[in-house]
Amino acid sequence: MSEASSQADHADLVSDIIAAHQDQPGALLPILHALQDAIGYVPGDTLPIIASGLNLSRAEVHGVVTFYHYFRSSPPGRHTIQICRAEACQAMGSRALEEHARRSLNVDFHQTTGDGEITLLPVYCLGNCACSPSVRVADRVFSHVDAERFDEIVKQLGNTAVEVK
Secondary structure, three states, X not given: OOHHHHXXXXXXXXXXXXXXXXXXXXXXHHHHHHHHHHHOOOOHHHHHHHHHHHOOOHHHHHHHHHHOOOOOOOOOOOEEEEEEOOHHHHHOOHHHHHHHHHHHHOOOOOEEOOOOOEEEEEEOOOOOHHHOOOEEEXXXXXXXXXXXXXXXXXXXXXOOOOOOO
């Protein structure tokens, strides 16, 4: 798909999303969430459309997108790995796990590997404190993850399903 057709597709999608939400008070956040849910990120070319549709400035929309770490401005990897950074996980070694993940994937948090496969994200509690450190891939939470187990999980991502026990 060319960049021009992608932008046209984004414009149509954003227009539909705005129409569905614009009468809600505080519609900007629901619109941004709906857009990211639909395509995985909030493309820069959609910000002027959203701003116009809500009678906001582009700076206001851009400010919200960049303020909240949840919103991505570029496409995520095929897989997203979240490493818990809550206190319980830190006490059980998540900082060492973070360093290992960054080194082994050659990315920092909020970045995607060069092959577009994996995006690494921090998360501030997975609700799995008794089994920390924890990692989430898609909807699956992994417990007691150390460097070796992390590498197993990443290796399994080459397959469709992650079945590390």
